Amino acid sequence: MKDILVKIAKGILISFYYLCTKVCKIKKDVIVFESNVGRNYSGNPKAIFEEMIKLGLDKKYHCYYILEDTNMQLTGNIRKVKRARLKYFYIMATAKIWISDSRFPRYIIKRKGVHYIQTWHGTPLKKLALDMDDVVMSGETTIDNYKKLFYENAQTWDYLVSQNNFSTNIFRRAFGFEKTMLEIGYPRNDTLVNNNEEEYIVSLKEKFGLPSDKRIILYAPTWRDNEFYGNGKYKFSPKLDFDMAREQLADDYVMIVKYHYLIMDNIDWNGYGGFIYAFDSSYDISDLYLVSDLLITDYSSVMFDYSLLRRPMFFYAYDLDNYKNNLRGFYFDFISEVPGPISLTTKDLIRDILNYDPSEYEEKYYYFTKKYNHLDDGKASQKVANLIEYLVKDLENDRVIERIKNLADESDKEGRINL
Numbered sequence: 001m002k003d004i005l006v007k008i009a010k011g012i013l014i015s016f017y018y019l020c021t022k023v024c025k026i027k028k029d030v031i032v033f034e035s036n037v038g039r040n041y042s043g044n045p046k047a048i049f050e051e052m053i054k055l056g057l058d059k060k061y062h063c064y065y066i067l068e069d070t071n072m073q074l075t076g077n078i079r080k081v082k083r084a085r086l087k088y089f090y091i092m093a094t095a096k097i098w099i100s101d102s103r104f105p106r107y108i109i110k111r112k113g114v115h116y117i118q119t120w121h122g123t124p125l126k127k128l129a130l131d132m133d134d135v136v137m138s139g140e141t142t143i144d145n146y147k148k149l150f151y152e153n154a155q156t157w158d159y160l161v162s163q164n165n166f167s168t169n170i171f172r173r174a175f176g177f178e179k180t181m182l183e184i185g186y187p188r189n190d191t192l193v194n195n196n197e198e199e200y201i202v203s204l205k206e207k208f209g210l211p212s213d214k215r216i217i218l219y220a221p222t223w224r225d226n227e228f229y230g231n232g233k234y235k236f237s238p239k240l241d242f243d244m245a246r247e248q249l250a251d252d253y254v255m256i257v258k259y260h261y262l263i264m265d266n267i268d269w270n271g272y273g274g275f276i277y278a279f280d281s282s283y284d285i286s287d288l289y290l291v292s293d294l295l296i297t298d299y300s301s302v303m304f305d306y307s308l309l310r311r312p313m314f315f316y317a318y319d320l321d322n323y324k325n326n327l328r329g330f331y332f333d334f335i336s337e338v339p340g341p342i343s344l345t346t347k348d349l350i351r352d353i354l355n356y357d358p359s360e361y362e363e364k365y366y367y368f369t370k371k372y373n374h375l376d377d378g379k380a381s382q383k384v385a386n387l388i389e390y391l392v393k394d395l396e397n398d399r400v401i402e403r404i405k406n407l408a409d410e411s412d413k414e415g416r417i418n419l
Contacts, residue, residue: 044101117161185379219257298317
């Protein structure tokens with residue numbers, strides 16, 4: 001009975017949305033932001049909005065952030081809107097600009113005159129969308145249906161942010177995207193370029209309650225397509241022996257465990273007090289990059305962001321063959337390209353951490369960052385903020401886009417492009 005009532009309520013709300021798209025005018029000064037399907041305030045959308053705060057644009061425009069939990073703390077002049085509620089549908093129906101790093105639901109239809117800036121959420125290591133051979137993710141039926149729906153969704157995007165030329169080529173094909181590519185680097189990485197300073201990092205450690213007398217390991221694994229509870233709710237089940245890690249590393253290290261935003265597990269870390277600090281998806285991982293001294297990951301795109309810091313990276317790839325051959329497949333040669341040790345067991349991982357010699361990976365790190373970080377200049381957020389101003393005024397054209405992409409020293413003191 002409850003499920004039936006939920007479906008009826010959802011149907012009424014969607015009908016309301018469609019009505020609004022027919023009778024309500026688009027409001028030129030309304031901008032909508034969403035991160036990770038509303039699960040947090042982070043990533044590229046957050047970085048873009050916070051750049052708008054610096055430029056005073058949060059007071060110039062009516063900005064809304066879509067969230068599942070509206071108790072989340074935000075900065076600046078912004079209104080929080082609970083996802084899939086009445087106000088959400090009204091705002092989505094009337095906003096001039098949409099900014100998101102993931103897909104909006106199928107029932108959200110983009111009107112003529114709306115500009116959709118899709119920032120995406122990572123350089124692709126794993127095969128995406130139209131490039132995938134099979135699909136085992138929760139909520140999906142067949143690979144053909146998955147590709148069809150993904151393609152249809154991508155056709156609603158007007159602009160797609162790309163971190164590098166490698167991503168651009170893949171996005172074009174994997175998303176069937178033929179509109180404007182903003183190959184400008186990732187806004188969320190601006191902080192890694194601009195705030196990689198001791199004073200700022202110390203303040204973050206104090207904010208998070210992290211020790212200053214030990215080295216900090218950031219463990220940030222990706223999610224596994226076939227390990228889930230239900231639609232969009234994935235398990236946290238890494239085969240890392242945290243007891244062994246604590247026993248051998250706790251004298252000199254502490255470990256931050258950062259969940260992917262799709263992970264819905266509530267892990268009890270009480271037995272690891274003083275060694276493990278767990279951060280759920282509500283925390284922006286960029287801050288955790290800055291406070292950490294080294295990264296442990298697997299097949300996550302965090303490697304492409306973290307490499308900007310030139311700090312040690314370790315790859316705990318216990319299921320490498322299965323992931324590569326049976327789940328997703330890779331866009332590049334994982335073994336030959338990643339600029340750090342690849343470990344298959346916890347014992348090997350600990351050994352690699354304790355015996356790490358940066359000189360062994362210096363050349364691989366150089367080519368890795370040259371390929372994947374060549375556009376991350378600390379100004380990506382500023383470029384998107386400039387684009388937003390022109391879109392609000394319907395002044396976008398090829399000349400504007402080209403100047404935005406190549407923004408260097410031609411902006412004024414407030415960060416706006418001089419055209």
